[in-house]
Amino acid sequence: MNFDRSKRLFEEGQKNLVGAVNSPVRAYKSVGGTPLFIKKAKGSKIIDVDNNQYIDLVLSYGPMILGHRPKKIEKSIVKALKNGYTFGATSTGEIELAKIICDAFPNMDKVRFVNSGTEAVLSALRLARAFTNKNKIIKFSGCYHGHTDALLVAAGSGLATLSLPGSSGVPKEAVQNTLIAEYNNIEKVKNHINKHDDIAAVILEPITGNMGVIVPSPEFISELRRITKEKGILIIADEVMTGFRSKFGGAQELIDLEADITCLGKVIGGGFPVGAYGARNEIMEMVAPLGDMYQAGTLSGNPIAMASGIATLKELKKQNPFDTFNKVARKIETILKEAAKVNNVALQVNRFGSMINPFFTKNVVVDFKTAQTSDTEKFKTFFWSMVRNGVFLPPSQFEAWFLSTALSNKDLKIIEKAIYAAMQAINQRHNSK
Numbered sequence: 001m002n003f004d005r006s007k008r009l010f011e012e013g014q015k016n017l018v019g020a021v022n023s024p025v026r027a028y029k030s031v032g033g034t035p036l037f038i039k040k041a042k043g044s045k046i047i048d049v050d051n052n053q054y055i056d057l058v059l060s061y062g063p064m065i066l067g068h069r070p071k072k073i074e075k076s077i078v079k080a081l082k083n084g085y086t087f088g089a090t091s092t093g094e095i096e097l098a099k100i101i102c103d104a105f106p107n108m109d110k111v112r113f114v115n116s117g118t119e120a121v122l123s124a125l126r127l128a129r130a131f132t133n134k135n136k137i138i139k140f141s142g143c144y145h146g147h148t149d150a151l152l153v154a155a156g157s158g159l160a161t162l163s164l165p166g167s168s169g170v171p172k173e174a175v176q177n178t179l180i181a182e183y184n185n186i187e188k189v190k191n192h193i194n195k196h197d198d199i200a201a202v203i204l205e206p207i208t209g210n211m212g213v214i215v216p217s218p219e220f221i222s223e224l225r226r227i228t229k230e231k232g233i234l235i236i237a238d239e240v241m242t243g244f245r246s247k248f249g250g251a252q253e254l255i256d257l258e259a260d261i262t263c264l265g266k267v268i269g270g271g272f273p274v275g276a277y278g279a280r281n282e283i284m285e286m287v288a289p290l291g292d293m294y295q296a297g298t299l300s301g302n303p304i305a306m307a308s309g310i311a312t313l314k315e316l317k318k319q320n321p322f323d324t325f326n327k328v329a330r331k332i333e334t335i336l337k338e339a340a341k342v343n344n345v346a347l348q349v350n351r352f353g354s355m356i357n358p359f360f361t362k363n364v365v366v367d368f369k370t371a372q373t374s375d376t377e378k379f380k381t382f383f384w385s386m387v388r389n390g391v392f393l394p395p396s397q398f399e400a401w402f403l404s405t406a407l408s409n410k411d412l413k414i415i416e417k418a419i420y421a422a423m424q425a426i427n428q429r430h431n432s433k
């Protein structure tokens with residue numbers, strides 16, 4: 001397998017793009033080597049510019065839940081294209097997608113479309129502050145909520161793998177209202193709530209994906225809801241990654257979390273730039289033009305993106321692949337654990353619905369601290385071995401792998417073979433030392 005053209009493009013791209021990428025994780029800093037440049041994708045497969053073919057478990061970090069370019073979706077997008085690209089006025093697709101989404105979330109009467117997950121989250125923060133008339137936000141270390149100033153502290157994969165404490169360019173003032181707690185640890189949250197009476201909201205990933213997959217304990221979730229309700233603090237469920245990934249609707253329902261505001265992105269655009277935030281009427285009526293919380297967007301509710309989202313969600317509902325996702329994820333978990341055992345590699349596997357990932361550690365992973373006990377050198381070896389055996393993975397130990405409905409039994413065989421080869425490579429390179 002050669003990566004010559006990727007190498008050349010990586011050099012060429014450096015001149016006018018920052019690091020030859022438009023999102024830092026794509027630069028492969030944490031796994032080293034040359035990032036793969038992609039030419040095209042279809043179904044479960046992705047093909048790089050050197051014509052190497054891979055089973056795609058990145059799926060653009062989640063959106064392509066039906067695989068790449070399913071015929072029906074492509075047809076809907078092309079049809080929408082022929083009517084125009086953007087109008088600066090509401091079109092019918094926005095109403096249709098809003099209905100599909102609100103029907104799928106028990107606590108959502110209205111939704112506002114934006115253009116990215118980041119934008120959904122920053123708008124949700126503003127809304128929570130407007131509604132409660134309070135300022136502080138509690139976030140959990142390791143959870144990522146996009147690159148908005150206030151939440152760019154202790155923010156998961158992208159930053160964790162680069163070992164940055166936060167980001168330069170974020171003023172102290174922007175994070176002074178952000179309180180950090182540990183995921184799955186209610187005591188820290190209680191401390192904050194006892195100490196501050198100015199807390200507007202707690203934001204969390206209901207299942208984390210940005211420090212690897214971590215499922216919260218039922219006690220943590222029920223206590224979190226109880227104490228926040230008692231103090232008039234809102235819960236913002238950031239379901240940008242988990243929305244429509246483990247059920248048709250939110251992961252919040254599966255973990256019994258009654259969220260006040262929900263953020264969405266990724267899957268709901270089916271590969272086009274869409275984000276959304278939604279809540280019950282009482283909260284959403286704060287948003288302009290109904291209320292005085294201002295938020296706007298020239299391309300928000302873009303008709304092409306709406307067509308893609310509608311077609312994707314309709315098809316997803318029809319296929320209802322969520323049981324199958326569980327089965328496939330369980331199968332991959334078994335393969336990972338077997339291959340690790342045979343090769344004497346310490347490994348934890350966490351998964352939820354169509355998100356799964358191995359942590360190269362002997363510790364049970366329940367929060368950011370335990371996630372960080374993972375051996376990222378082993379992950380590096382694992383990653384490149386998987387690539388060379390035809391499996392495209394997120395280039396970070398702290399990033400979930402995603403499943404799509406396009407994954408076939410034949411693909412699974414390739415994944416199985418690659419996993420055994422990768423664990424063997426780890427055994428050879430790391431266990432002899």
Ligand SMILES: *Cc1c(COP(=O)(O)O)cnc(C)c1O
Binds near residue numbers: 116119144240265
């Ligand atoms: C991806 C992600 C975001 C940011 O979404 P963008 O579209 O990349 O801005 C926010 N929150 C979570 C949980 C995410 O996974």
